[in-house]
Amino acid sequence: MKQWEVVIGIETHAQLSTEAKIFSGSSTAFGAIPNLQANAVDIALPGVLPVLNRGAVECAIRFGLAVGAEIAPRSVFARKNYFYPDLPKGYQISQYEHPVVLGGKLVIQVGDTDQTVHLTRAHLEEDAGKSLHEGAGQHFQGRSGIDLNRAGTPLLEIVTEPDMRSSAEAVAYARALHALVRWIGICDGNMQEGSFRCDANVSVRPIGQPHFGTRREIKNLNSFRFMQQAIDYEVQWQIATLEDGGSIEQATVLFDPVTGETRAMRSKEDAHDYRYFPDPDLLPLAIDRQWVEQIRAQMPELPGAKRDRLMVDYGLSLYDAEVLTSSLELAGFYEAAVAIAGRSNAKACANWVMVDLAARLNKEEREIGDSPVSAEQLGGLIARIADGTISTNMARKVFDTLWNGEGGSADDIIASQGLQQITDHASLERLIDELLATNATMVAEFRAGKEKAFNALVGQAMKATRGKANPQQVNELLRRKLA
Amino acid sequence: MIEHSLQAIALSLKSKEISSVELTQLYLDRIARYNPRLNAYLAVDPAISLGQAQAADERLARGEGGPLTGIPIAHKDIFCARGWLTTCGSKMLSSFVSPYDAAVISRFHAAGAVVLGKTNMDEFAMGSSNETSFFGPVHNPWDTTRVPGGSSGGSAAAVAARLAPAATGTDTGGSIRQPAALCNLTGMKPTYGVISRYGMIAFASSLDQAGPLGRSAADCALLLNSMAGFDERDSTSLNRPAEDYGRELNAAAGAKPLAGLKIGLPEEFFGEGCAPEVMHLVEAAVAEYRQLGAETVAVSLPSMGLSVAAYYVIAPAEASSNLARFDGVRYGYRAPDYHDLTDMYCKSRAQGFGAEVKRRILIGTYVLSHGYYDAYYLQAQRIRRLIANDFAAAFRQCDVIIGPTSPSTAFKLGEKASDPVQMYLSDIYTIAVNLAGLPGISLSCGFAGGLPAGLQLIGDYFTEARLLNVAHRYQLATAWHLQRPAAFD
Numbered sequence: 001m002k003q004w005e006v007v008i009g010i011e012t013h014a015q016l017s018t019e020a021k022i023f024s025g026s027s028t029a030f031g032a033i034p035n036l037q038a039n040a041v042d043i044a045l046p047g048v049l050p051v052l053n054r055g056a057v058e059c060a061i062r063f064g065l066a067v068g069a070e071i072a073p074r075s076v077f078a079r080k081n082y083f084y085p086d087l088p089k090g091y092q093i094s095q096y097e098h099p100v101v102l103g104g105k106l107v108i109q110v111g112d113t114d115q116t117v118h119l120t121r122a123h124l125e126e127d128a129g130k131s132l133h134e135g136a137g138q139h140f141q142g143r144s145g146i147d148l149n150r151a152g153t154p155l156l157e158i159v160t161e162p163d164m165r166s167s168a169e170a171v172a173y174a175r176a177l178h179a180l181v182r183w184i185g186i187c188d189g190n191m192q193e194g195s196f197r198c199d200a201n202v203s204v205r206p207i208g209q210p211h212f213g214t215r216r217e218i219k220n221l222n223s224f225r226f227m228q229q230a231i232d233y234e235v236q237w238q239i240a241t242l243e244d245g246g247s248i249e250q251a252t253v254l255f256d257p258v259t260g261e262t263r264a265m266r267s268k269e270d271a272h273d274y275r276y277f278p279d280p281d282l283l284p285l286a287i288d289r290q291w292v293e294q295i296r297a298q299m300p301e302l303p304g305a306k307r308d309r310l311m312v313d314y315g316l317s318l319y320d321a322e323v324l325t326s327s328l329e330l331a332g333f334y335e336a337a338v339a340i341a342g343r344s345n346a347k348a349c350a351n352w353v354m355v356d357l358a359a360r361l362n363k364e365e366r367e368i369g370d371s372p373v374s375a376e377q378l379g380g381l382i383a384r385i386a387d388g389t390i391s392t393n394m395a396r397k398v399f400d401t402l403w404n405g406e407g408g409s410a411d412d413i414i415a416s417q418g419l420q421q422i423t424d425h426a427s428l429e430r431l432i433d434e435l436l437a438t439n440a441t442m443v444a445e446f447r448a449g450k451e452k453a454f455n456a457l458v459g460q461a462m463k464a465t466r467g468k469a470n471p472q473q474v475n476e477l478l479r480r481k482l483a
Numbered sequence: 484m485i486e487h488s489l490q491a492i493a494l495s496l497k498s499k500e501i502s503s504v505e506l507t508q509l510y511l512d513r514i515a516r517y518n519p520r521l522n523a524y525l526a527v528d529p530a531i532s533l534g535q536a537q538a539a540d541e542r543l544a545r546g547e548g549g550p551l552t553g554i555p556i557a558h559k560d561i562f563c564a565r566g567w568l569t570t571c572g573s574k575m576l577s578s579f580v581s582p583y584d585a586a587v588i589s590r591f592h593a594a595g596a597v598v599l600g601k602t603n604m605d606e607f608a609m610g611s612s613n614e615t616s617f618f619g620p621v622h623n624p625w626d627t628t629r630v631p632g633g634s635s636g637g638s639a640a641a642v643a644a645r646l647a648p649a650a651t652g653t654d655t656g657g658s659i660r661q662p663a664a665l666c667n668l669t670g671m672k673p674t675y676g677v678i679s680r681y682g683m684i685a686f687a688s689s690l691d692q693a694g695p696l697g698r699s700a701a702d703c704a705l706l707l708n709s710m711a712g713f714d715e716r717d718s719t720s721l722n723r724p725a726e727d728y729g730r731e732l733n734a735a736a737g738a739k740p741l742a743g744l745k746i747g748l749p750e751e752f753f754g755e756g757c758a759p760e761v762m763h764l765v766e767a768a769v770a771e772y773r774q775l776g777a778e779t780v781a782v783s784l785p786s787m788g789l790s791v792a793a794y795y796v797i798a799p800a801e802a803s804s805n806l807a808r809f810d811g812v813r814y815g816y817r818a819p820d821y822h823d824l825t826d827m828y829c830k831s832r833a834q835g836f837g838a839e840v841k842r843r844i845l846i847g848t849y850v851l852s853h854g855y856y857d858a859y860y861l862q863a864q865r866i867r868r869l870i871a872n873d874f875a876a877a878f879r880q881c882d883v884i885i886g887p888t889s890p891s892t893a894f895k896l897g898e899k900a901s902d903p904v905q906m907y908l909s910d911i912y913t914i915a916v917n918l919a920g921l922p923g924i925s926l927s928c929g930f931a932g933g934l935p936a937g938l939q940l941i942g943d944y945f946t947e948a949r950l951l952n953v954a955h956r957y958q959l960a961t962a963w964h965l966q967r968p969a970a971f972d
Contacts, residue, residue, distance in 0.1 A: 040583055044808040046576065047563045047585055047682040049717050079804050081851070083828055090807020146812070275851035277860060280689035280801055282718050 003207040004239050007215075008170045008200055008231065009162035012177055013155045014187040015127065015195040016059040022126050022154035023050030023093060030193050034132070038148035044088035049281050052077075056154035057285065059186035060100045060124050061295045063156060066184050066302055067119055069104025071292050075123075077282045080274045085146050086129035094157075096276040099123035100285060101156075106180065107304055108172040109322065117173045118161040124285075127153040150194075156186065162201065162212065167231035171224050174198050178224075183303055183328045191222045198222075200231055203248070204238045213238070214248040218255055218262055230255035234262045306331055314338065314346035323354055329368045333375045340379025345386045352382055356399060373402045381410035390414060390421050394467060423470045431469070432477045435460055446482060454478065484509065485645040486967070489554060489702045492648060496543055496553045503536035503543065503553030507597050510555050514600065514646050517971055521622050523631075523640040525560050526568045527600040535597040542595050550705050552595030557647035559638050560601040561608055562693075563682040564588045567598070571684045572606040572616040572634075575809045575816045575835035585682020586714045587651060587693050594709045599647050603637030606837045607806065608655055608686040610634050611909040613662075614900050615839040622896070623665060624968040625934055629893040632662030632909075638696050639666040644971040649697040649706055653683060655690045656794055657888075657913025660925035663696055664888035664937020667927040667966055669954060670696045671703045674944050675920035676721035678707075679714030685805040687798035688719075690917040699964055700926065700954035704729035707947060723945070731952035739776030740956045745881040746772055747782035752886025756911060760931035765887045768928035768938045768957065772885070775956055782877040782884065786869040790915040791907055793870070796850050796863035797918070802840075803847025809835065842903065871919040878943040883953055887912055888925040888937030912939060922947050926954045927963045935963070 021028055024041035041048045064071045078096035101122035107114050129151035133144050158177065164170045178196055181187035189196050203215035218234055221227040233255075238248055253262040278284075301309070303325045310321040310331075324334045330353070337349045357378065361371060381402070385395045390410075398413050407413035414420055422428060435457060436443055442460075445453035461474045484492070484501060495501045511529050518524050532555065539553035563569045563581035565588075570576045584592065591598070605615040613621040613636025621636040623629040624644035631640040635652030639662035642650050652659040654672035663670030671694045678693040685691060695706030708729065713722040748769065753762070769779060811817035811831030818830035836844070850859035877884060890911055899906040916923040921941055928938035938957075942950040958964050 043813055045563070045581075045583070045814070046569070046571065046579070046684040046808070047581075047680075049681055051716060051718055081804050081807060083807065083810060085810075085812045085824065088808060088813060090810060091804050273853045275804070275848065275853075275856075277800060277804070277851050277856070280687075280719075281685075 002243070004204045005207045005209075006165055006167075006231075006235050007162045007203045007205065007212055008164040008167075009215075010160045010164070010170060010173060011199040011201070012158045012174070013127075013197045014158060014181045016056050016154040016156055016186055017188055018053055018055040018059065018154055020053055020055070021152035022053050022056045022124065024152050026152065028153050030190075032149055034145065034147035034149060036149065038129075038151060042088065042148050042152045044090075050093060050279075052282060052285065053154065056124055057100065057287065058295060059154070060122065060156055061287065061292055062184045062186050062299065063122055063158070063181065064101035064104065065292070065296050065299055066180055067101075067104030067106055069119060069122070070102040071287055072098060072100050072102055073287055073289075074098065075100040075285045075287075077124075077279045077285065078276045079279045080276055082272050082274060084128070084131075085144070086131045086148070086151065088129070088148060088151055092126060092128060093279055093282070094125035095123035098284075100287070106173065106176055108169070108176045110169050110172045115169065115172075117163045117169075120159045120161055122156050122158040125155050125157060127151065127155050156181075162203075167228045167235070170200060170231055171228050174224055174227055179303060179326055184300065185328075194222065196222075198227060200227060200234075202231055202234045202238070204235060204242065213242075214250050216248065216250065216262075216264075217252045219252055219265065221255060226255055226257055229257075229260055230262055233260055237262065300328060303331075310334075314343065314350070316346065316350055320350045320354065324350060327368065333368050333371070336375035337379035337382065340376050341382040341386065345382050348382050348386065349379065352378060356396070360403065372405060373399065377402050377409060384410050384414060388421060388423055388470065390419055391467070391471060394419050394421065419468065421470050422465055422468050423473060425473070428469060428473055428477055431461060431464060432474070432481055435464070436481060443482065454482070485513070485648075486965075487648075488699060489648060489697070489705045490550070492554055493550050493552070503539040503555075503597060504533055506553065507532050507536040507555045507599065510599055510647060513644075513971075514641075517644055517646055520627055520970075521624060521640045521644055521646070522619050523602055523621050523637040523644070523646060524557070524600045525570060525572075525603050525618055525637065528567065531566065532597055532599055539595045539597060548595045550594075551591065551709055553597065554648055555597040555599035556591055556706075557599045557602050557638055557641045557650040558588065558591075559604050559635050559650070559652050561604060561653050561684045562588050562601075562651065563684065564598060564601065567601055569601065569684070570618070571608070572604040572618065573836065573840070574617040576684075577617065577816065579815055581682075583682065586679035586716065587683065587710055589682075590709050590712065591651075596709070602635075602641055602650060605634035605636065605658075606840050607684065607802070608634040608653055608658055608691075609802070609839050609843055611657065611661055611906055612894070612896075612899065613637065614896065615837055617837060620896055623893045624971055625667065626893065627970075629895055629934070630665070630898075632665035632889070632893065634658040635662050635670075635696060639663060639668055639670070642666070642668055642696055642698060644968060646971075649695065649702055651693060651706075651710070652696045653686075653691055653693050654913075654917065655686050655692075655798060656917050657910040659694045659696055660913050660923055660937065660939060661889045661910060663925040664927070664939075665893040665935065667935035667964065667968075668696055668698060669700050669703050669924065669926045669958075669964060670694065671707065671924040671947070671951070672916065672922065673707065673711065673947050674721075674922045675917075676719050677922075677945075677947070678710045679712070679717040679720045681714055681716040681720075685801075687801040688805060689801060690794075690798060692917070699958055700924070700951045701729065701732055701958075703924070704732060704948075704951045704955075707951075726948065728948050728951055731948050732955045734952075736956070740959075741772065741953065742776035744777040744883065744953065746777045746779045747877050747881030747884040748779050749782050749784045749787070749877065749884060749886060751784050751787040752884075752912060756890055756908075757887050758891045758931075761887055761889070761891060761936045764929040764931060764936045765885075765938055769885060771957060771960060775960060780881050782880050784870070784873040784877060784915065786866060786873050787915050789866045790870055790918055791911055793863040793866035794910075794914045794918060795846065795907060796859045797867065799843040799847030800851050800860050801847070803844045803851065806836075806840070806844060811835070839903070867918045870915050874915075874919045874921060874941075874943075882942070882946075883950065884941040886939050886941075888939040889913075892931055892934035892936055916941055920944070922950055924950045924954050926957065927966075928957075928961075929963050930966070935966070
C-alpha cells in the first residue's frame with residue numbers, strides 16, 4: 001500500500017465592497033430586481049467604454065498590505081475572451097500577466113500549530129452576470145433568463161501556492177482568508193450570496209514523489225463544510241482511481257452537495273483558449289508609493305498582531321485571543337468593553353463576551369454588530385461585578401434588562417431597581433443573628449453534623465435580602481457564628 | 484450657400500440671411516434629390532433634423548449660440564445617436580436604435596449643430612472603399628462608377644456632393660484621410676485621445692480616432708474645436724487644456740507665410756508603390772510649399788514598410804474581441820432559427836456579419852490564440868513601437884511630414900473587392916500614423932484624369948493647430964479644394 005500525499009491550492013473570488021461596479025457607475029447592491037442595476041456599460045451596448053473604479057483598486061491594495069505582498073506599481077487589465085450569455089461583452093476584463101498584488105502569505109491555525117500559506121498573486125476582475133434556468137412566469141418555459149445585476153461587480157481573485165496538504169488545512173486557510181477580507185473591510189464575506197467563493201485545485205502523489213500529480217479543480221465551493229466534503233471525496237476518488245491502475249485527467253469538477261460527490265464538468269480537451277490580451281480601452285494601472293502609504297496609514301491592526309497583543313496586554317489565553325480576533329467587530333467590541341471595565345477585568349470581559357453575550361447573540365441569530373447591549377454597557381456591568389456592587393447572578397439579570405433595552409446603563413438599573421449588593425458588615429451581621437434566632441432547628445441540625453443545613457441557612461439569608469447579600473460575606477459570617 | 488465655408492454659413496445664420504430650418508431643408512432637399520445616386524446616407528429623419536434646426540434658430544434669435552449653432556452636420560453611422568438607427572454599416576445592427584448619444588454627438592448637440600443624417604460606411608469601419616457596407620456601396624461623386632474610399636465613404640461623398648456642409652468620420656487606418664483624398668476634401672485624424680471614443684462603435688480601440696471631414700482646413704478647425712475635449716467616460720481620452728485649433732489660421736502673413744517651417748520628405752513615401760500621376764501632384768504640392776517659404780529635408784521612416792503587416796495583426800486582434808458583444812443575445816441581429824445556444828451564436832454571427840468582418844474576426848482570433856500570440860500579436864506591438872520611434876526621430880529633423888495620402892486616385896467599384904491584400908495596400912501611407920497615434924490631415928493637391936488626389940501632412944503629437952495652418956496656407960494659395968463635382972449642382 002502506497003502512502004499518499006494530498007496537495008491543494010485554492011483560488012478565491014472575493015466580491016469587493018464597493019458601492020459601484022468596477023468599470024461602471026451601477027450599484028453593486030445584492031438582491032435588486034433582475035437587470036435593474038445594469039446600465040449601458042454593463043449590458044455592453046455598442047460604443048460604451050469601461051472606466052476603472054479607484055475604490056476597487058484601493059481594496060486590492062488593502063489586501064496586498066494585509067498579506068505582506070508586493071503592490072505592483074504597474075499592472076495591466078487584460079481581456080479574457082469567451083462567449084456566454086451572462087458575459088455581455090464576450091470577454092471578461094481581468095488581470096493576467098501583470099496582476100496588482102504579487103506574493104504575500106497568510107498564517108493559518110491548524111490544530112495548535114501555525115502554518116504559512118504562500119500566495120501567488122491577487123488580481124482585480126469583473127464578475128459575470130447570472131443565468132437563470134428556472135423561474136416563475138411564462139417567459140421561463142423552455143428558456144433561460146439573464147440577470148446582469150452582478151455583471152461588473154468587482155472581484156479580487158486570490159490565488160495560493162499549492163501549500164496545503166489536507167482538507168483541514170484548506171478549510172483553515174479559507175476561514176482565515178474569509179476573516180481577513182472582512183477584517184480589512186474589502187468583502188462582506190457573505191457566502192450564500194456568492195460574495196466569497198472558492199475553487200480548490202486538488203492532486204495526490206505518493207509520498208516522496210518530487211513532482212505533483214495531475215490536478216482537478218473543484219469549482220464554486222460556497223461553504224466551508226462543502227469545501228471539506230468535496231476535497232475529502234475528491235482525494236479518496238483520486239487515490240482509488242490511481243490504486244486501481246487508472247490515471248487522473250486534468251479536469252474541472254463540480255461538487256454535488258446532495259450526493260457528496262464530485263463530477264467532471266469539462267476536461268482539458270475542451271478547455272477554452274481565452275486569447276488574453278491587454279485591454280486597449282484601459283490604460284495600465286499605475287499605483288504610486290504615496291497612494292499605498294496613504295492606505296497603509298488607514299489599515300486596522302491585523303488579526304494576528306491583535307491576537308498577540310491581546311495575549312500580552314490582557315493576559316488572555318491563545319484560545320481566548322483567537323476567538324476574540326475572529327472578526328474586527330468582535331475584537332473592537334471586546335476592547336471597548338475592557339476600556340470601560342478596566343484592564344484588571346480583561347479576563348472577565350473575555351468571558352462575558354465569549355460566553356454570555358455570544359450565547360445570547362447566537363440564540364437570537366444576531367451579529368455582534370447589532371448586539372442590543374453595547375460594549376460600553378457590558379463594560380460598565382462588569383465593573384460593577386468586579387467592585388462587588390452586584391453579584392454575578394444579579395449581573396445576569398441586569399444584562400437581561402440591558403438586552404431588552406430597559407435601562408441606559410448597569411448603574412441606572414442597579415440604582416432604580418435597588419439591586420446593589422449588601423456588603424455592609426453590621427447590617428449583614430444583624431441579619432444573620434436574626435436568622436439564627438428564628439431557625440433554631442436548622443442550627444441544631446448543622447451542629448449535629450448536617451452540612452446541608454448550612455446551605456439552607458445561606459439560602460435563607462439570600463432569600464431575605466432578595467439575592468442582594470454578598471454571598472461570600474454571608475458564608476463567612478455564618479461560619480463564624482456557628483463555630 | 485452650399486459653397487459657403489462654415490464660418491460664412493454661421494455669419495449668414497447670425498445675420499438672418501438664412502435660418503437654420505431653411506438651411507437644413509436645403510440640404511434635406513439635396514439629399515432627397517442626389518442621395519439615390521450616391522447611397523451616402525443610411526438614415527435621414529427630417530422631423531428630427533428640422534426640430535433641432537428650429538431650436539437652433541430660437542437660440543440664434545436670442546443672440547446665443549456659437550460657431551456651429553444651426554449648421555447641419557452629417558455623422559458617420561458609427562456614432563451612437565439617441566433615437567437614430569445606428570447600424571455601423573452592418574446587418575448585425577440593421578435595426579439597432581441607440582438609446583444614448585456618443586460623446587461626439589453630445590458635443591455637437593451642445594454646440595447647437597443639427598444632425599442632418601447618418602452616413603454609410605464600410606461594415607464596422609472595415610474597408611477602404613465603402614464596398615463592405617451591408618447597405619450597398621457608396622458612389623464617388625466625381626465618378627459614380629468609382630469608390631469614394633472608406634471607411635468613412637458616406638461622409639466623404641455627402642460633403643463632396645454638397646449634401647452636407649461638413650461631416651464626421653473615424654479613422655483607424657486611414658478611414659478619414661483616404662476618402663478625403665479620393666473625394667477632394669480635407670479630413671483630419673487628430674492625435675489619439677484628443678476626441679472621446681465614448682459611443683463610437685469600436686473597431687480597433689487602440690487605433691480608432693474620430694475626426695472632421697470638410698471642404699477646407701478652416702472648416703475642419705471649427706469642427707475639431709467642437710469635437711475635441713477630455714471625457715472621463717473614455718479612459719484613453721487625454722486631459723489637456725482646451726485649445727482653439729484655428730488660432731494660427733487668421734494670423735497675418737506675407738508672401739512667405741510658412742517661412743521657418745521644416746517639411747520632412749520620407750524616402751519611403753516617395754519611392755515605388757504610388758501611381759505616377761498622384762506622385763506628380765504631390766511633388767507639385769511640395770514645390771508650392773517651398774514657394775510659401777517652407778524648407779524641405781529628407782527624412783527616413785525605415786519601419787514604415789512593416790506598418791500594413793503590423794496593422795493587420797493588431798486591428799483584427801482588437802476587432803475580434805470588440806465584436807464579440809454582437810452575439811444575438813441582448814440586441815442586434817439574431818438568426819430566426821437555431822436549435823441551441825451555440826447554434827444561435829454561430830448562425831446569428833454567420834448571417835449578421837459580412838465577409839470582410841468575418842475575415843478580420845478570424846485573423847484576429849488566430850493571432851491571439853495560444854501559441855501564436857507571441858509570434859503575431861507581440862511582434863506586431865514591437866513593430867508598432869519601432870514605427871513610433873521612427874516618427875520621433877524624424878520629428879527631431881522636421882516639423883511636418885508630407886507625402887501622398889493614397890497611392891492612387893479613386894478606383895473602380897469592384898476593382899479590388901476580390902483582392903483583400905490590394906485593398907489593404909490602399910492604406911499604405913496612412914496606417915503608420917494610426918499605429919503611432921499621431922495627427923494627420925489629408926487635403927487635395929490636384930486632379931489626375933478628373934479625379935482628385937490627396938496630400939497627407941503628418942505632425943508630432945498635439946500639433947493639430949499647426950497642421951491645420953499648414954494645410955490652410957496651401958489652400959489660400961491654391962483652389963483645388965474649391966472644386967465641386969459637376970453632376971451635383
